[in-house]
Amino acid sequence: MNELKTGARGPADPAAYELRFQSLHDAEHVCAFPCDAAGHVDMDALSDSAREHYLYARIVIGHEFATPAVIVSAAH
Secondary structure, three states: OOEEEOOOOOOOOOOOEEEEEEEOOOOOOEEEEEEOOOOOOOHHHOOHHHHHHHHHHHHOEOOOEOOOEEEEOOOO
């Protein structure tokens, strides 16, 4: 799977979940962002680029990306 992972987790951030946006047009294109169990993304913890990707993905739900899903992070 070709996955665009944005945002980095530091040692003090034990986030065990990701909010994943699956492309509606390319099964291999996924945007994933660290989040809590309820799907809340800490936008202040994202880099400028990751924040831009996250906001874009939210705007194009239903056009480019499916409704996001909260999943257990592959790192955990």
